Amino acid sequence: MTDPRVARSNALYARAQQLIPGGTQLVSRRPTRFANGVSPVFAARGQGARIWDVDGNEYIDWATGILAIILGYCDPVVDQAVIEQIHRGVNFSISTEVELELAEELVRTIPCAEMVRYTKGGGDACTVAVRIARGTTGRDKVLFCGYHGWHDWYLAANLDAAASLNAHLFPGIEPIGVPRALAGTAHPFPYGDTAALGTLLDEHRGEVAAVMMEPFRSERPPAGYLDEVARLTRAAGAVLIFDEVSTGLRFGLGGAQEFAGVTPDMAVYAKSMSNGYSFGAVVGTRAVMEPAARMFVSSTYWSDAVGIRAALTTIGELRRRNVPAQIAAYGEQIQQSINEVARSTGCPVKCGGLVQYPQLQFQVDDPHLKAKVVTLYIQEMARRGCHGYASFGLNAAQGAAELQQTTEAAREVFTLIAEGLHSQSIDRLLIAQPQQETFRRLVH
Numbered sequence: 001m002t003d004p005r006v007a008r009s010n011a012l013y014a015r016a017q018q019l020i021p022g023g024t025q026l027v028s029r030r031p032t033r034f035a036n037g038v039s040p041v042f043a044a045r046g047q048g049a050r051i052w053d054v055d056g057n058e059y060i061d062w063a064t065g066i067l068a069i070i071l072g073y074c075d076p077v078v079d080q081a082v083i084e085q086i087h088r089g090v091n092f093s094i095s096t097e098v099e100l101e102l103a104e105e106l107v108r109t110i111p112c113a114e115m116v117r118y119t120k121g122g123g124d125a126c127t128v129a130v131r132i133a134r135g136t137t138g139r140d141k142v143l144f145c146g147y148h149g150w151h152d153w154y155l156a157a158n159l160d161a162a163a164s165l166n167a168h169l170f171p172g173i174e175p176i177g178v179p180r181a182l183a184g185t186a187h188p189f190p191y192g193d194t195a196a197l198g199t200l201l202d203e204h205r206g207e208v209a210a211v212m213m214e215p216f217r218s219e220r221p222p223a224g225y226l227d228e229v230a231r232l233t234r235a236a237g238a239v240l241i242f243d244e245v246s247t248g249l250r251f252g253l254g255g256a257q258e259f260a261g262v263t264p265d266m267a268v269y270a271k272s273m274s275n276g277y278s279f280g281a282v283v284g285t286r287a288v289m290e291p292a293a294r295m296f297v298s299s300t301y302w303s304d305a306v307g308i309r310a311a312l313t314t315i316g317e318l319r320r321r322n323v324p325a326q327i328a329a330y331g332e333q334i335q336q337s338i339n340e341v342a343r344s345t346g347c348p349v350k351c352g353g354l355v356q357y358p359q360l361q362f363q364v365d366d367p368h369l370k371a372k373v374v375t376l377y378i379q380e381m382a383r384r385g386c387h388g389y390a391s392f393g394l395n396a397a398q399g400a401a402e403l404q405q406t407t408e409a410a411r412e413v414f415t416l417i418a419e420g421l422h423s424q425s426i427d428r429l430l431i432a433q434p435q436q437e438t439f440r441r442l443v444h
């Protein structure tokens, strides 16, 4: 069923499916990831904490541009810097000085950064990092934990008979189009289990170029875990790469590595680093990065001054406005308000995780029923002007109005869910198709 409120969104999506294989450019933007039929599918514009869909509905965007927005939509300072850059020109036949200014900023700010390279997004930044690690070590294999994009090196993990990514992240992903010759080159390891990582490193002794991982997403890493990962990786002569694309600079200007207190050999960033403008960065120690001068790692738009200017200005604004501290304080307020609403409505849900990325955990045992409850939450919040998943992606434009609107909406929605569970009528309340479990995160 579909909601007439989003008629134009759904009509456009029907057209998109005829013209765009998969319907969207990013899996996380697919309507099946939200409340399909009720959630907005096409945005017309955004401002601050909010977006407007093509049907004219206004929403607080709690998915915050799939974590790409950290200051808010159309941040006036970043946009002004970008507009001035556009007027000077964005892509020349020679380099621009802003490349260096950003390099100096990243080296000053991020613990492991001594040299840097740029890309246009997260997946290609991961791929550049893997290429450099392979080139520097002269080894081929990669052990990984987390989501690292769509490229061959990563999806190669699913060429194995055991279909490694099935258990790891994406059940049912077919590595269609990935050369079979890459089988055995990428192996996942389970988060939090240093013994499993040690065993894999032993099995592939002398062959592992890199251990690539999301250091954490929304839960604090177990005490000592990342230190032990670093120790094992270095003992095996491999390069430790932190994929900080999702965490970005929300946890502090020095990134997830500074927050966790463990410095890797390389790290990759994208998404929020440039407040939504297309940009990615690969940073690392001189020893690991310098050999890249001899590797063929090269692309026209990696010097595009729009993304680089946006990143430099975003980092400056994060520092000037003390955004990581603001986000942490705001996330704490969200958790408190939502947990108070959960208690007072009797809805079996808890808002937990790190305060920088609050997560809703519905305490429903049956996984099918739970998927329906989560979908019902997304559906009913969307109808009350709150778009997102069952989590709160934070940005600096969210304030008291967003907290109040969301708390009031959650009060109504949690009441509805509590009654629906009590009277076994969740199915009757669902307009949307139940959310499909296509994207299970191994790193929480």
Ligand SMILES: Cc1ncc(COP(=O)(O)O)c(C=O)c1O
Binding pocket: 121, 122, 123, 124, 126, 146, 147, 148, 149, 150, 214, 243, 244, 245, 246, 270, 271
């Ligand atoms: C941890 C992580 N790495 C890599 C990527 C891929 O980035 P992109 O979608 O910009 O290619 C993502 C995207 O969600 C991510 O969360």
